[in-house]
Amino acid sequence: MVKEKLQINENGVENTVTINDDVETIKSKKRKAAFTWYIFLLPSFIGILLFMVYPIMESFRLSFFRSNGTMETFIGLQNFQRVLTSNTFWNTVWNTFFIGFFQIFITIPLGFIFASLINSIRRGQNFFKVIYFLPNVTSIVAAAMIFQFVLHPEMGVANYILDALGLPSSTWFSDPSTAKWGVILLAVWHWIGFVIIICLANLQAISPEMYEAAKIDGASGLQQWLFITIPNMSGTFAFLLITGWIGSLQRFNEVYVLGGPNGSPARSIQTMGAFIYERGFTGFEFGIASAATYIMFVIILIFTFINLRVSKMQL
Incomplete structure (x- = not known):
């Protein structure tokens, strides 16, 4: 041209x-x-x-084969049937939801309270951010190994503090009835820094004019927190709830370090992820492990969808 x-x-x-x-x-x-x-x-x-x-x-x-890694036989849906009729698998589902529930519903309110306190101070905010966020950047494997010593039934710091306060000591990871609470304590300690940072970011995004108008109308600090701060945090709470559940339902690393693939003692802390690992890489039942993986995927998908629907209703 x-x-x-x-x-x-x-x-x-x-x-x-x-x-x-x-x-x-x-x-x-x-x-x-x-x-x-x-x-x-x-x-x-x-x-x-x-x-x-x-x-x-x-x-x-x-998931449709009986496989040990070298030999395979097509068996259709039998792997899914075996997983869904396994008491061990449903025990891991219970363990996963139990630990996840208490981790989330302890960490989110506690993290929000700490974030509100940090947001209320004028100096030293960055210092507290770093201190509280340090556990989150710590390797969960290293943290789990440290907690084994902290919660040791005889030499642990936790029982030493309980004895000093005149409270009964606990066997923690040596007893099936208390092992889950040890994992929950570790999960709260490791995740709370993330919750604080996310909540603090949203708190600082709330318009100061709303608080000034409330002060003019005679609202107290507690009333401002209840009727201005908390409603404006609903989106953040929904985000933390959904991401918390997704992460909790995939829990593996810490329970593997603390109790091995079978979640000792007595499979009390074995999660769905640990069940899949045990069947696949300990028992060499790769078909069972694959079927359990997709069942876990469906469970996470359904639960995430429910959380999204509930969150939208709240918003």
């Missing part, structure tokens, strides 16, 4: 310049530029295919 462009030289004389604008050349350059970007994206795309898509598809395929 040919174009004419009017130019004025140094002497003020107008000249007409002919420009050959090759549209195909421009398109070719654009295609080359786009192709370059695709080349940069290719490693990530290959990684997603190899480490996400392929394992998902292979796990789904294995």
Whole structure:
């Protein structure tokens, strides 16, 4: 395509310049530029295919086979039937929900209270942010190993403090009746920093004009907290509730460190994730493990959907 462009030289004389604008050349350059970007994206795309898509598809395929890793036999839905009729599996479901429920409904209110206290002070906020957030950046495996010593029935710091206060000591991870509470204590300690940071960010986003108007109307500090702060935090609470449940239903690392794949003592802290690991990598029943994985996926999906619906109703 040919174009004419009017130019004025140094002497003020107008000249007409002919420009050959090759549209195909421009398109070719654009295609080359786009192709370059695709080349940069290719490693990530290959990684997603190899480490996400392929394992998902292979796990789904294995759920219909009896497999020990080398030999396979197609058995249809029998793996799903075995998992759904297993008392051990439903015990892990109970353990998972029990630990998750108390972790969430202790940590969110407690974290919100701490965030409100930090937000009320003028100096030292960053110091408290760092102190409370440190457990969250600590490796959960390292934290679980530390808690084994802290909650040791004989040499642990926790029982030493209880004895000093005149309270009865606990056997913690040595007793099935108290082992879950040890995991809950660890989960609260590890997650509360995240809750505080998220709540604090939302607290600081609430308009000060709302509090000023409430003061003019004679509202006390407690009334402002109850009728201004808490309603404006509903979206944050919904976010923490949903993400907390998703994380809790996938719990594995800490219970594996504390009680092994079978959740000792007496499978009292074995979660769904630990059940899948035990069947797959200890018992070499990869078909059972794959079926349990998809059952856990459905449970998480249903529970997340319920949480979203309840959260929307509250909002």
